[in-house]
Amino acid sequence: MDGRKRGTGATTLTDVAQLAGVSLATASKAMNGVSQVRAETRQRVLDAAATLSFTPNPFAKALNSATTGTIGMLTQDLDNRFVLPVLLGAEDAFGAGSTSVLLADARSDSIRERHQLGMLLAKRVDGLLVVGRTTNPRASLTAGLKVPVVYVYAPSDDPADLSFTPDNFDAGRQAVDHLLSRGRRRIAFINGDPSYSAAQDRVAGATSRLAEEGLSLVGGADLFGPWGERWGRRCTESLVESGVQFDALLCGSDQLARGALDQLRESRRSVPDDVAVMGFDNWDLLAEEARPPLTSVEMNLEQLGRSAALELVAAIGGTTARGVRRGAVRVVPRESTGSWLHTDGGGTSADTGTRETGTS
Amino acid sequence: MDGRKRGTGATTLTDVAQLAGVSLATASKAMNGVSQVRAETRQRVLDAAATLSFTPNPFAKALNSATTGTIGMLTQDLDNRFVLPVLLGAEDAFGAGSTSVLLADARSDSIRERHQLGMLLAKRVDGLLVVGRTTNPRASLTAGLKVPVVYVYAPSDDPADLSFTPDNFDAGRQAVDHLLSRGRRRIAFINGDPSYSAAQDRVAGATSRLAEEGLSLVGGADLFGPWGERWGRRCTESLVESGVQFDALLCGSDQLARGALDQLRESRRSVPDDVAVMGFDNWDLLAEEARPPLTSVEMNLEQLGRSAALELVAAIGGTTARGVRRGAVRVVPRESTGSWLHTDGGGTSADTGTRETGTS
Numbered sequence: 001m002d003g004r005k006r007g008t009g010a011t012t013l014t015d016v017a018q019l020a021g022v023s024l025a026t027a028s029k030a031m032n033g034v035s036q037v038r039a040e041t042r043q044r045v046l047d048a049a050a051t052l053s054f055t056p057n058p059f060a061k062a063l064n065s066a067t068t069g070t071i072g073m074l075t076q077d078l079d080n081r082f083v084l085p086v087l088l089g090a091e092d093a094f095g096a097g098s099t100s101v102l103l104a105d106a107r108s109d110s111i112r113e114r115h116q117l118g119m120l121l122a123k124r125v126d127g128l129l130v131v132g133r134t135t136n137p138r139a140s141l142t143a144g145l146k147v148p149v150v151y152v153y154a155p156s157d158d159p160a161d162l163s164f165t166p167d168n169f170d171a172g173r174q175a176v177d178h179l180l181s182r183g184r185r186r187i188a189f190i191n192g193d194p195s196y197s198a199a200q201d202r203v204a205g206a207t208s209r210l211a212e213e214g215l216s217l218v219g220g221a222d223l224f225g226p227w228g229e230r231w232g233r234r235c236t237e238s239l240v241e242s243g244v245q246f247d248a249l250l251c252g253s254d255q256l257a258r259g260a261l262d263q264l265r266e267s268r269r270s271v272p273d274d275v276a277v278m279g280f281d282n283w284d285l286l287a288e289e290a291r292p293p294l295t296s297v298e299m300n301l302e303q304l305g306r307s308a309a310l311e312l313v314a315a316i317g318g319t320t321a322r323g324v325r326r327g328a329v330r331v332v333p334r335e336s337t338g339s340w341l342h343t344d345g346g347g348t349s350a351d352t353g354t355r356e357t358g359t360s
Numbered sequence: 361m362d363g364r365k366r367g368t369g370a371t372t373l374t375d376v377a378q379l380a381g382v383s384l385a386t387a388s389k390a391m392n393g394v395s396q397v398r399a400e401t402r403q404r405v406l407d408a409a410a411t412l413s414f415t416p417n418p419f420a421k422a423l424n425s426a427t428t429g430t431i432g433m434l435t436q437d438l439d440n441r442f443v444l445p446v447l448l449g450a451e452d453a454f455g456a457g458s459t460s461v462l463l464a465d466a467r468s469d470s471i472r473e474r475h476q477l478g479m480l481l482a483k484r485v486d487g488l489l490v491v492g493r494t495t496n497p498r499a500s501l502t503a504g505l506k507v508p509v510v511y512v513y514a515p516s517d518d519p520a521d522l523s524f525t526p527d528n529f530d531a532g533r534q535a536v537d538h539l540l541s542r543g544r545r546r547i548a549f550i551n552g553d554p555s556y557s558a559a560q561d562r563v564a565g566a567t568s569r570l571a572e573e574g575l576s577l578v579g580g581a582d583l584f585g586p587w588g589e590r591w592g593r594r595c596t597e598s599l600v601e602s603g604v605q606f607d608a609l610l611c612g613s614d615q616l617a618r619g620a621l622d623q624l625r626e627s628r629r630s631v632p633d634d635v636a637v638m639g640f641d642n643w644d645l646l647a648e649e650a651r652p653p654l655t656s657v658e659m660n661l662e663q664l665g666r667s668a669a670l671e672l673v674a675a676i677g678g679t680t681a682r683g684v685r686r687g688a689v690r691v692v693p694r695e696s697t698g699s700w701l702h703t704d705g706g707g708t709s710a711d712t713g714t715r716e717t718g719t720s
Contacts, residue, residue, distance in 0.1 A: 070462070070483070078448050081441070088438050091465050095476065100483055102430070103463045105451050116455065123430070123460055229649040255649070262651075289589040289615070291622075 020048035043325075046314070050093060050306040070100050071312060072120035074113065074141075076154070077133035078105040081283075082301060086131050086152050089305025099126075099313065108133060117141060127316045129308060130156075135165050136197045148315035152308040153301070155324045162315070164308040166299040167326035168198050172205025175250055175278055175297055178331045180213065182338050184248035184276050188218040190235045190260060191252040192227040199224065199252050202280060206250060218246045227252070232259020240267045247275060248337075254279035254286040257294055261336070265291070272338035282332050292335035299329050380408035403685075406674070410453060410666040430460050431672065432480035434473065434501075436514070437493035438465040441643075442661060446491050446512050449665025459486075459673065468493060477501060487676045489668060490516075495525050496557045508675035512668040513661070515684045522675070524668040526659040527686035528558050532565025535610055535638055535657055538691045540573065542698050544608035544636050548578040550595045550620060551612040552587040559584065559612050562640060566610060578606045587612070592619020600627045607635060608697075614639035614646040614656055621650055621696070632698035642692050652695035659689050 017027035022045060030037045030045035037045075071094055075083055091101050104120055106113035120128065127147050132138050132154020140158035142149045149156075155163030179187055189206055192199045203221050210216055219239055225231035232251055236259065239246060249264075251257035257279030261271060269275050271292060279287065282298035304327040311321060377387035382405060390397045390405035397405075431454055435443055451461050464480055466473035480488065487507050492498050492514020500518035502509045509516075515523030539547055549566055552559045563581050570576055579599055585591035592611055596619065599606060609624075611617035617639030621631060629635050631652060639647065642658035664687040671681060 073463070078444065078451065081444075084438065084441075084444060088465065091438065091463060092467075095464060095479075098479070100479060101463045103433070103451060103461045104455060105448065107452075119455075119458070119460060255645070259649075285588075285615070289619075 015052055016045060016048045019052060020045045046307060046310050047303075050089075050303065050310055067126045067316065068124045069098050070102050070123065070125050071309075072102045072104065072117075072123070072125035072128045073131065074116060074120060074128060075103070075105045075131045075133075076113070076138070077108045079107075080133050082153065082281075083131055083133065085301035086305035086308075089302035089307075090129055090131075090152070090309040091305075092302075093306040093309035094313075113141075121145070121147070127312045129312055130154075131305075134196055134198065135168060135201070136195075148312060150308050150312040150315065152305060159324075160322050162311060162321045163324045164304050164311070164327060165324060166301065166304060167329055168201035169205035169208075170326070171280060171297045171299065171329045172202040172207075173209040174205075174329065174331050175202075175280070176206045176209040178295065178333065178337065179248045179250065179276055179278065180209075182248075182272070182276055184337075185213075185215060186218050186246045187215075187248040187250055188239055188244075188246045189221065189223060189250045189252070190232055190239075190256050191222075191224045192231075192256060194222075194224040196227075198280075202252055218244055228255050229259035229262070232256035233263040234259075236260045236263035237267070240264075240269070249275055249277045251277065251279045254281050254283045254294060254296055257296070257336075258286055258290055261290055261292075261294070271336055276337040278337055287332075287334060290334075290336065295334045295337040296332055297329055298332050300327055303327060375412055376405060376408045379412060380405045406667065406670050407663075410449075410663065410670055427486045427676065428484045429458050430462050430483065430485050431669075432462045432464065432477075432483070432485035432488045433491065434476060434480060434488060435463070435465045435491045435493075436473070436498070437468045439467075440493050442513065442641075443491055443493065445661035446665035446668075449662035449667075450489055450491075450512070450669040451665075452662075453666040453669035454673075473501075481505070481507070487672045489672055490514075491665075494556055494558065495528060495561070496555075508672060510668045510672040510675065512665060519684075520682050522671060522681045523684045524664050524671070524687060525684060526661065526664060527689055528561035529565040529568075530686070531640060531657045531659065531689045532562040532567075533569040534565075534689065534691050535562075535640070536566045536569040538655065538693065538697065539608045539610065539636055539638065540569075542608075542632070542636055544697075545573075545575060546578050546606045547575075547608040547610055548599055548604075548606045549581065549583060549610045549612070550592060550599075550616050551582075551584045552591075552616060554582075554584040556587075558640075562612055578604055588615050589619035589622070592616035593623040594619075596620045596623035597627070600624075600629070609635055609637045611637065611639045614641050614643045614654060617654055617656070617696075618646055618650055621654070625651070631696055636697040638697055647692075647694065650694075650696065655694045655697040656692055657689055658692050660687055663687060 013027055014024055017024045020027060022041060026037060027045050030042040094101050102120055102123055102125055104116035106116050128149045130141060130149060130151045134154060136154060137157040138154040140156040140161050142161050151161055151163040153165060155165045189203050191203055207217060207221050223235055225235060249260045251260050257277055260277050264271055264275055271277050279294055279296040282296040287294040287296045373387055374384060377384045380387060382401060386397060387405050390402040454461050462480055462483055462485055464476035466476050488509045490501060490509060490511045494514060496514060497517040498514040500516040500521050502521050511521055511523035513525060515525045549563050551563055567581050583595055585595060609620045611620050617637055620637050624631055624635055631637050639654055639656040642656040647654040647656045
């Protein structure tokens with residue numbers, strides 16, 4: 001999550017058009033869901049609108065007079081740190097206009113979810129944002145509903161629904177890309193619970209990127225275990241004791257990576273000199289206080305929530321869209337993976353720049 | 361946060377009366393805000409109702425027909441992990457009945473807060489729950505509003521308002537109590553940012569409890585620094601290097617405590633044999649994965665949110681209450697403070713029971 005200040009309404013459609021690199025007319029068409037705009041262009045305009053926290057009047061105009069200006073947000077498990085940024089982004093996108101958010105939490109209980117859904121519909125919400133607790137596909141709720149539904153984080157299992165989920169496969173690819181750029185080629189992947197799509201997708205992406213270089217994961221693609229520092233420590237210890245050579249540990253979460261860092265320190269392996277370490281999720285609290293600070297993949301969940309919210313507003317305005325949109329992710333480099341490789345030394349000669357070396 | 365399952369409506373007022381240890385008539389009076397019930401009794405009934413997730417029909421009956429069944433929850437900063445459990449508890453208490461929660465986040469921006477407040481009132485909410493981002497007192501919003509307001513986490517600065525905030529002073533007292541029970545008498549307090557009431561109240565409570573034993577904090581009461589692991593490490597390192605004797609480090613947050621544990625390991629001090637370590641907040645993710653697992657003070661924020669929500673419902677029903685209610689907290693013992701002291705050896709002879717000793 002960034003510390004960027006949000007605007008409070010001074011943004012115009014002209015600003016959005018400019019940021020998206022399109023004409024004002026195209027921006028207007030895109031925001032109104034007019035079909036002659038290409039899907040990619042439309043997405044670019046919506047993303048620009050989201051970035052600028054712009055919720056336009058045309059949206060409000062498109063809404064018929066029967067609307068209440070209220071959106072239902074049905075969360076599966078509020079007590080989950082991944083849900084919060086999604087909620088925040090959606091609340092921001094809605095709140096910038098005249099739309100309010102009615103919140104209901106199902107607590108991972110499908111009976112309660114039905115109850116909460118009924119309650120939201122009884123309040124005559126104009127649309128529903130359904131926020132899952134993992135990125136595993138979830139059962140569609142859409143059938144029989146008279147209001148539009150958009151799924152976030154957990155995509156719907158019905159391809160006729162519109163869903164937004166982070167691109168975990170690309171996250172795995174980008175992570176490996178980053179490690180390769182740091183001259184690492186002997187990469188092990190310490191992963192979390194295999195029942196999570198996120199765990200599977202991340203390692204699949206990593207494997208696919210390595211295969212393009214004729215490489216594969218050191219220690220195999222199935223180092224699954226419980227999410228958490230403890231498994232990060234134990235798996236690292238096993239790798240060290242096994243005698244297998246590795247110059248990078250890619251960890252399925254920042255927590256796993258924290259455990260890996262701890263264990264490497266105890267095993268007297270220097271990070272990033274001997275081993276680069278990297279996580280996913282970019283949880284600032286864990287990543288920034290790590291020794292050394294941890295490179296991680298930012299999943300952009302706030303942007304995901306914002307995009308989904310804007311699409312829901314568009315859907316209420318009459319646009320129809322379907323399928324799974326995968327939100328862009330990006331690597332946030334910190335000291336745990338060193339700096340760019342200047343010489344092509346096959347992973348042995350890197351300028352590692354400024355860093356803590358575990359003795360602070 | 362506990363993993364307790366929440367009921368979905370089978371609870372009756374009889375169950376509440378039973379749990380509160382009062383008659384059905386008293387429970388009914390208490391829930392309806394009838395004044396002949398003592399405040400303590402009423403609180404016990406409300407707490408029991410909260411525990412059982414009971415939102416009674418009488419509440420609905422007490423509401424006049426002009427109500428919308430919608431509560432506004434105005435958060436100052438959703439992107440704050442302390443807000444989430446409060447929101448969760450409140451949503452749970454409301455959601456168990458027919459009340460829905462309209463969410464608006466001010467993002468620590470007072471202009472945006474006014475805007476969001478106006479939006480909530482325009483939606484004709486029956487009442488407002490105002491959730492702060494710290495426990496520092498905040499400016500009252502109540503003046504001129506026609507609906508009841510209850511403040512949570514950050515108390516209102518107007519004593520005529522009703523506020524719920526965790527009892528940080530008692531948290532400090534209980535923490536010291538716990539360390540004394542483990543035979544520790546040379547306790548240092550590594551604290552966070554002094555501009556936070558939580559930091560001030562916790563150390564004040566600790567100092568007061570120590571004074572009752574004729575003791576004071578080793579290293580003084582002003583070891584303030586930034587919240588976070590880094591300060592926990594540095595302050596611990598300074599204490600070790602200063603040569604001052606201590607047998608316990610009480611840390612103003614779990615993050616500080618994690619830093620302290622790390623540094624003690626590097627300084628070859630055994631936890632809890634040489635030094636007991638303890639935090640505040642009981643953030644399971646940090647506390648349970650610590651080496652050894654970290655004793656901490658649970659601030660019961662979910663219960664705080666639940667109590668505030670029930671009081672708001674009561675206020676909508678016509679009850680008036682004022683002042684600051686301080687929510688109960690409790691110590692959650694783990695291995696970092698060892699086990700009970702069996703012999704009264706002045707802090708040198710303790711049975712420390714099962715624990716990790718930093719070699720796992």
